[in-house]
Amino acid sequence: MTLFLAASEVVRLTGRRQFAAQRRALDRLKIPYTQAATGEPLVLADALDAKPKAAKHRGHRWDRIGSVRQLRP
Numbered sequence: 001m002t003l004f005l006a007a008s009e010v011v012r013l014t015g016r017r018q019f020a021a022q023r024r025a026l027d028r029l030k031i032p033y034t035q036a037a038t039g040e041p042l043v044l045a046d047a048l049d050a051k052p053k054a055a056k057h058r059g060h061r062w063d064r065i066g067s068v069r070q071l072r073p
Contacts, residue, residue: 005043013043 011017014025019039026033026041033041
């Protein structure tokens with residue numbers, strides 16, 4: 001078993017061939033990686049197994065909108 005994904009797997013995952021573009025795509029996907037000295041992103045093989053935390057819907061924050069009196073002229 002390998003520690004990191006193969007370069008072809010990172011290309012398939014991100015859809016990008018250049019290292020800088022791969023890193024931007026991994027950042028957008030919120031996949032953790034380590035950057036090699038060559039600039040290549042090294043993605044741990046088990047990083048994809050971890051399930052992302054589900055966002056909690058906390059409802060609307062009406063207190064951040066302001067009062068109705070402020071909105072009327």
